[in-house]
Amino acid sequence: MMSRPMDSFIYQIVAVLIVWLMFPLPKHHHCMRLPQSGLHVFPVDTCPRNLSEVQAASRRLNCSGLQEFEYVYHCLPRFDLSHLVEFCYDDISGWTEPGNCMVLHTHTLNNHPCKYFTKDCPNKPYLIKEMYNYPTCIDIDRKEKCYRMDPSCTSITRKTTEEEPGGRGWIAAVVTPVVVLCLVVLIIIIIIHVVRRRRVSTSRQNTKRYETNRKESTPLILDSNKPTNTDKDELEGSGKSHDNHHGLKSYILLDWTEDDELFVTTEASKAVENKIEKQNFITVVGNSGSGKSSIIQHIALK
Known part of the structure; x- marks a missing residue:
C-alpha cells in the first residue's frame, strides 16, 4: 500500500513536469x-x-x-x-x-x-x-x-546545408514533439496508477474496518434467557436479518476470492492442506503476518 507522503511526492513531481512542459522559464535580460x-x-x-x-x-x-x-x-x-x-x-x-x-x-x-x-x-x-x-x-x-x-561568415554555408532536402534539420523537428508526447503519456499513466492504487487501498481499509466492527459487535456467548420471538413482525425481522447475513457472507467470499488471486503456494500451505484431508479439525498457529489467514482462506475456497 502506498503511503500518503509518497502519493503527495508523486503528485508534486507530476505537477512540476506539467508546468515545465507548458510554461518554459522566461529569459531575463540583464543590464x-x-x-x-x-x-x-x-x-x-x-x-x-x-x-x-x-x-x-x-x-x-x-x-x-x-x-x-x-x-x-x-x-x-x-x-x-x-x-x-x-x-x-x-x-x-x-x-x-x-x-x-x-x-x-x-x-x-x-x-x-x-x-x-x-x-x-x-x-x-x-x-x-x-x-x-x-x-x-x-x-x-x-x-x-x-x-x-x-x-x-560560415553561418551562410551552415544555413544552406540545413535547408537542403535530406538535411538533418527535420530530425529535431520530429524527435522533440515525440519526446514531449511520451512524457505526457508517462505522466498520465503515473496519475492513473496512483489513483487506482489509492482506490484499492481505500476499499480494503473499509472492508477491514467493517469486519473489525462486526466482530466487536458480535457477542461471544449467546444469552440463553432471551425469550424466543414468535409473532409475525419478529419473524419478518428475523428473515431480513438472515438475508443481510447471507449478503455479508457473499461479500466476504468475494473479497477472499480477490485476495486468493495473489496467493502463492508454500510448504506451510501444503502441510495444512495434507492434514485437513486426513482429519476434520486442525489448528493453524504462527507469528503475526506469517500468512495464517491467507492459508485458511485459500483452503476454504477449495
Missing part, C-alpha cells in the same frame, strides 16, 4: 555596462523590425526622445558582433552614409562597411535610429561573430 561607457545596454535576441516594435521597446526602456538628437531608442550589434544590444542613446546619432551598417563601440556609434554583403546593404543615407529598415545590418551570427550576409 551590462560597456567599458569606458556610461550607457546602460541590454542584450537582446532580436531587434525591432518595424516602427511599432521600436515604439514599444522605447516605452519599455523609458526612452523619451522623438528626434535624432534626443534620448532615442537604438538597437544595434556590438562592435565585435557578439551581441545585439538595445539602449537609450543620449547623444546625437544622426545620419549614416550608404554602404554602411552601424555598431556600438563603447559610447560611440561607428560605421561598419557592408558593400561586400551578398544582398540588402543600405544604398542610400538613413537615420541610425531607423536601421530597422535594413534587417541585414542587425542579422548577426553571435557564435561566429559575423554578419550572416557576409560571404566569409
